Amino acid sequence: MSKVVELFGHAATSKVVDWQQVVAEQQCPFLKKRCYKVRKSDPGVSIGSCTVLYGAAPPEAVLICPTRLIDRGQIFTDCLHLLTNHEPGNELHVVSEVSVPGGSVDYFLVSARDGVVKDFVGIELQTLDTTGTVWPERQRLLRELGLPRADEAENSTKPFGMNWKMTAKTILVQMHHKVQTFEHINKKLVLIVQDKLLAYMSREFRFDHLKNPAMLGDSMHLHAYSFRPNGELGELRLAMSARVSTDADGIAASLGLQAEARIELAQLLASLQAKISVKTLFRPV
Incomplete structure (x- = not known):
């Protein structure tokens, strides 16, 4: 079989x-x-x-496949509370592949009004x-x-x-590098994983200092999802199973690494505003 x-x-x-x-x-x-x-x-x-x-x-x-995680837009809905400057009447956009120091971020959930970005959350996806x-x-x-x-x-x-060790270490190193950028501009970065990967990282890396449940003020958030059958047709569906949080120092403590990454807020806002359009409007299924 x-x-x-x-x-x-x-x-x-x-x-x-x-x-x-x-x-x-x-x-x-x-x-x-x-x-x-x-x-x-x-x-x-x-x-x-x-x-x-x-x-x-x-x-x-x-x-x-990380793209599997965006089904129904649930992971974006689950990040709405991190848009602390979002107001009723603002439009929500999902923008993909925006460059920051250390690479690019998979998605940004953006709150905008009249084409002007008012707030955003970075969202990174990782599967095995x-x-x-x-x-x-x-x-x-x-x-x-x-x-x-x-x-x-x-x-x-x-x-x-399954390359558990390399997958976990690589994404944590990347997140440590990128979260310093977000922390510098007082914004949030979210890592989306399956619950099995979070369980592995919790065993193999120092995770005891991460806050569970997550705290809104932290710059680094990890959202873990279970994946199980839903309904009579045997279809599989994601469901939130855990939310934990920390900051750049917390990720460094997990890895024993040090790195620096800085980007000006104006530069990132300009990149996001150039990408938002009717096509990027968030339309949850």
Whole structure:
């Protein structure tokens, strides 16, 4: 049995999905466009694997695609309280990929009035990186669904794994670097993860000083979500499971690192205002 739980955003057990159409169109239902994860050997083919089963019996659903986290816009709704300068009448926008020192932030939830940014929250997404390849499992699912395949990868015996340590350390180092920027301009940065990744980080890094429940005044927030079946159709849905918070010093204490990152508020506001438009308006499903 294939370990792929979701393909192109649809539960592998769904009986109402036209799988032949879904696989042919290669559309990500969350981005409303073609899945950007393509095969290196064949860029014309999107992989489409969002979630897999992993772990000792019974294995659990583990997210491997960060875009899966934006389903229904729930993670953005759950950050609304961090827009402390938001007022009724302001428009909400979701802006993607804005550069800051140390890289770029996946999303910004922006409060604006008359095209002028009044407040914002940075939102970073992180799911588990895999070791090896999930492609054979993906092809096994196609075989189970009775769909044609362009190769015989489903016969491969090579397993895949989860790169827990590298995923956790890399994102914490990045967040430590970026949160100093947000702290400098008195804004908030949120890391969105699955509850399983937060549990791992809590075991492997020093997390005992993080505030639980989260405190509004902290610059760094971590929102963790469980991922479980919802309803009779077997579809999986995200649900908030934990909120913790700290600041730049708190992340440094977890990692034992020191770094500096500064950006002027005016520069970031200009970048956001240049990107907001009718297309970025937040429309929760």
